[in-house]
Amino acid sequence: MSLRPSCLAPMVAFSLLAAGLWAAAPERPNILLIVSDDQGYADTGFQGAMDIATPHLDRLAASGVRFTNGYVTHPFCSPTRAGLLTGRYQQRFGHERNPYFDPSDVREGLPLGETLLPARLQAGGYVTGWIGKWHLGAAPAFAPQRRGFAETYGFIGGGHRFRDWKPDPSVEYQVAIERNGQPVESPSHLTEAFGQEAAAFVRRHAAEPWFLYLAFNAPHNPNEPTPERLARFAGISDPVRQKYAAQVSLMDDAIGGTLAALKETGQERRTLVFFFSDNGGPVGINGSVNRPLRAGKGTVYEGGVRVPFLMAWPDAISAGRTDDRPVSSLDVFATTLAAAGVAMPSDRKYDSVNLLPYVTGRNPAAPHDRLYWRNGALLAVREGDWKLVRGAGAKDELYNLAKDLGETSDVASSQPEIARRLAATLDAWNGELIEPAFPGLTARAGKAGGGKKKR
Structure with a gap:
């Protein structure tokens, strides 16, 4: 007998209720996936930062589980995003490089043969939204509204100016901000705008289950905080670190506004939240710190792939926990589908693991036998x-x-x-992987982690 996705959520809830893991069967949760950009391992309060206050992220950590061995699948931005949205090591479908920003090149992006997480959730009755950085292909065929996102707001490239820019479609870091594929007026500050848009999305869809992918470009270069926020960090002598800290602080406030909207609308307890950085901090470039890890972005040492990693869901997961078992950004895919009551696909090999049995205490084992990385x-x-x-x-x-x-x-x-x-x-x-499917930024521009036409 086949089961419709809408039938699966009560069954999942019942099985966990019977196991004594939930006090009451929850509704299908909202899913809030928050990803920062090039953030250092040590650069939040819950990771031990002394010079950058992140009170909102710290409260999120206290409300759920902090994974001390949380990893992403690649030490660069775009491949990690491709992996977490497909539940597959991105090298299985050739997305091993940051795509070159070329809206006319239909090779440079997440291959169209892959079905993304939002499309699967949309088919299961979820409202889907993307806010922030895309970086999964600049050609129209790769646009987020064509990959399962019903509501979109952000920029299509791999990075962007934060304030005081003149829109220019030929310069990756100055393209127009778009809403549902149409250019809109430039906000006064991009990080603040993303937080405001996310809070509005949360309020707008309080009566229906939703999935929101909130992908900040902070604190990726160029760090351009507001003057007021920069002044708060006058005690940091390194000017690069000072700007970085101010950008992290602005992002923390934007996240705080989004979480406040959840609470104000009565959605806090029934929302599953993930937070992690897309890769390790590029030490010596944007002011980030990865201590005590070795190296940083671009490498497969711990500093390149181990990141701050949180998961919270008050209706289902006990608060204030630390989990030392290795987990991966890949696991967002299976965990989200399980929570939403949408069947895990079986049309190809998936590497994602449903973390719910592990974080609720039902399974004391490690979610993964092994984790792998390849960057060239x-x-x-x-x-x-x-x-x-x-x-x-x-x-x-x-x-x-x-x-x-x-x-x-x-x-x-x-x-x-x-x-x-x-x-x-x-x-x-x-031996299971394929060669890169597109030349990518490194091959086209000869620079890893950046763009030929930026700012």
Whole structure:
């Protein structure tokens, strides 16, 4: 007997209720997916930052689960986004590079053969919205309104000016802000505008289940905070770090306004919220700090792929928890579908895991046996506390993250059997992947992580 998606949510709720994990069967939740851009691992209060106050994110962390081993699938912006919206390692369909900003090139974007999370939720009765940064293809065929988002507001490229810009369709960081595909007046500050739009979306759809992908471009360069917010951080002597801190603070306030709208409209308890950065901070570039992790954006060391990672749902998940099990941004896909009562697709290989049984205490095991990364010639695999890194030197490197979080002591020579086993699993996974489907920014412009025509 086949089951319609609308039938699955009560069954999921009943099974968890019977297991004693929920006090009462919840409604199908709203889903709020918040992604920051190039944010450092150490750059929130809940991660230990002393010079950047993030009270709204800290309260969100206290209301749910903080994953100390939260990862993204790639150390660059666009591939990570492709992975989390498909539930698949993005190299399975060739999205391994940041697309070059070229609205005339139908290669440079998330392949159209992939069905995105919002389209699946839309078919299950959800209102879907995207606000912020897209970076999944600039050609019209890749537009968010053609990939399952009913309401859209933001910019189509990989980055943008935050204030005082003149719209120019030929300059990636100065394209017009669009609402539902149509240009609108430039806001006074982009981060504030995204927060206002998100709060309005929440209020507008209080009576129906919704999915909102709130994708900030803060604190990605160029950090252009308001003068008033910059003045709050006058005590930071490094001017780059000062601007970065002010941008993070503005983003925290924008998130706070969105969360306040949830509370004001009675939706807070029945909303599943995710928050994480799209990759590690680009240390030495935008003012970010990844301590105590090694390296940063672009690498497959921990600083490139381990990120601040939160999950909250007051109706279902106990508050104030810390979970040390490795999880992935891939898991947004399966977790969201399970919470929404929409069947997980089986038309191809998916890598996403439903985290609900793990965060509710039903399953004490680790959600993943292994996590993998590939960025061109740089590859890595994590299994338990062990991590193998390939491509940075002449030989594979092996680290015990439980003893060496900073990846300073390569123990491959003293642990040859573990190194060989992980190398074999990495080879097997790599053999399942395909070559990049489009030239990408690196090949077209010769620069990793940025654009040829920016500002």
